[in-house]
Amino acid sequence: MKHYPIDVLWQEVIYLAYHLHWDLDDLLDLEHQDRVRLVQGVAALNARAWEEVRQLS
């Protein structure tokens, strides 16, 4: 059966916990597609923030 790689799953949960400060329970209860969408959204916000920092320096 297809199954989410456990280490990747934890990396995604840790990434969201670091950036969003949500409870672990809330992060664990996200469905796979929702969690991936959040990771992509946070990554895009981070990329935009870093781009602005680079333009200012």
Added chain:
Amino acid sequence: MRTRYEFVLPRGYIDDQGVVRRRGVMRLATARDELEPLRDPTISGPDDPRLTILVLARVVERLGDLELVTPNEIQDLFAVDLAYLQDFYGVINFGSEEDIEALLAAQERAESQTSPRPETTASETTPPTAAAGSESPPRPPAGGRRAAIEEVPQNGR
């Protein structure tokens, strides 16, 4: 966004009284659904085949009139039904919208081609067993038997 999908098993779960249950509902899986079964003392690791049984028992919310589906019911399924649920899980959780639509359409077509069969019947005499590999199933599952746990390919996230 849909989080629950109705499935129709190729053969159906048959209980001790001979009652057949083919229709059920599976919800989308969460990280918890894949992590918590790994903490079960009976599970030896991510490659343990029983992991699939525990994960499916969590996400299958209903099977016929059974509102509590446990690992006992899942492991008593015919091999063809277990394979069907494994494929169903893969498609609804990791497939594209098109994959899901195709699966549901194929399920609907397959159901309309088979003669109407009551949800409850005592006519089945074959005992349900997950090791029923020698029997010829009426309909093979889309994608074939999934004997092992596969990891979803990651595309550089």
